[in-house]
Amino acid sequence: MNQMPVTDADYAILADFRHTLRLFMAFSESRAAAAGLTAQQHQALLAIRAARPGAATIGYVAERLILKPHSASGLIHRLEALGLLMRRSSVDDRRQSLLELTAKAEMILADLSATHREELRRLRPLLTALLDRAGE
Amino acid sequence: MNQMPVTDADYAILADFRHTLRLFMAFSESRAAAAGLTAQQHQALLAIRAARPGAATIGYVAERLILKPHSASGLIHRLEALGLLMRRSSVDDRRQSLLELTAKAEMILADLSATHREELRRLRPLLTALLDRAGE
DNA sequence: TGATAAATATCACATTGCGATATAATCCGC
DNA sequence: GCGGATTATATCGCAATGTGATATTTATCA
Numbered sequence: 001m002n003q004m005p006v007t008d009a010d011y012a013i014l015a016d017f018r019h020t021l022r023l024f025m026a027f028s029e030s031r032a033a034a035a036g037l038t039a040q041q042h043q044a045l046l047a048i049r050a051a052r053p054g055a056a057t058i059g060y061v062a063e064r065l066i067l068k069p070h071s072a073s074g075l076i077h078r079l080e081a082l083g084l085l086m087r088r089s090s091v092d093d094r095r096q097s098l099l100e101l102t103a104k105a106e107m108i109l110a111d112l113s114a115t116h117r118e119e120l121r122r123l124r125p126l127l128t129a130l131l132d133r134a135g136e
Numbered sequence: 137m138n139q140m141p142v143t144d145a146d147y148a149i150l151a152d153f154r155h156t157l158r159l160f161m162a163f164s165e166s167r168a169a170a171a172g173l174t175a176q177q178h179q180a181l182l183a184i185r186a187a188r189p190g191a192a193t194i195g196y197v198a199e200r201l202i203l204k205p206h207s208a209s210g211l212i213h214r215l216e217a218l219g220l221l222m223r224r225s226s227v228d229d230r231r232q233s234l235l236e237l238t239a240k241a242e243m244i245l246a247d248l249s250a251t252h253r254e255e256l257r258r259l260r261p262l263l264t265a266l267l268d269r270a271g272e
Numbered sequence: 273t274g275a276t277a278a279a280t281a282t283c284a285c286a287t288t289g290c291g292a293t294a295t296a297a298t299c300c301g302c
Numbered sequence: 303g304c305g306g307a308t309t310a311t312a313t314c315g316c317a318a319t320g321t322g323a324t325a326t327t328t329a330t331c332a
Contacts, residue, residue, distance in 0.1 A: 040320095047154075
């Protein structure tokens with residue numbers, strides 16, 4: 001790999017792709033902030049909500065958010081302090097904490113997710129066009 | 137908007153999309169680090185390289201990276217200290233700094249960009265599938 | 273059982289982006 | 303063209319966040 005030279009068009013695609021990702025992330029961050037959350041807190045809640053029942057642990061959040069486990073630990077701690085989740089010790093493995101969203105978190109997340117679904121629909125043509133151009 | 141309820145499938149798509157973006161960003165960050173750059177520095181160089189000639193200013197980088205101008209200012213300052221770019225005062229508007237990559241930066245960026253182009257090709261099927269599912 | 277590994281937590285640190293603010297240059301209405 | 307508003311960039315102090323090093327508890331397995 002790496003043998004094909006990088007053209008001006010390649011740079012433009014890569015730069016535009018980054019810009020579009022940043023637009024999405026800026027959108028997401030502002031919506032999360034409006035709901036009283038940081039971007040990381042929002043994504044942790046989303047990862048937990050989307051996990052199979054009983055699968056949401058600190059380690060799982062770390063894996064899905066691509067963080068070190070001890071970074072996820074702090075993130076979860078802050079969410080717990082905000083009243084957005086509760087942890088229960090796992091019965092099978094008492095080292096693990098099973099994470100559950102509170103009703104408050106469920107409501108916030110449902111609202112954020114509807115908004116994000118719309119934004120993703122809006123950005124889809126742009127992103128797919130860029131991916132297509134990158135994939136030629 | 138926001139009237140359609142959010143289903144479990146929606147949460148899964150949003151969470152998977154985030155996870156895929158994070159995979160890409162983790163890939164990117166590790167490659168940049170291997171080249172001695174932070175993720176932000178890499179993306180600033182890319183934005184400058186992809187700009188129209190004479191268009192690359194601090195404000196332009198701020199706009200493309202979605203940062204406040206004074207945050208871009210610090211970022212550019214660090215790149216200059218690393219010998220990766222030079223700034224020239226603009227002739228038309230002497231408030232502006234025109235940014236130019238050094239040969240060293242050009243080489244690093246060409247290598248990173250070839251790698252990123254490959255990674256984007258690799259992730260394309262996954263991302264487009266998720267976008268399609270989000271857009272139904 | 274005893275050594276090793278895994279899950280989570282704590283601490284000190286570095287990075288980074290921001291708000292508030294400053295300075296210099298440009299623009300615009302009169 | 304003059305004076306005030308605006309723009310481009312810079313500096314300072316701050317808050318948030320991820321990490322490495324390390325610790326603790328529990329599980330696994332030879």
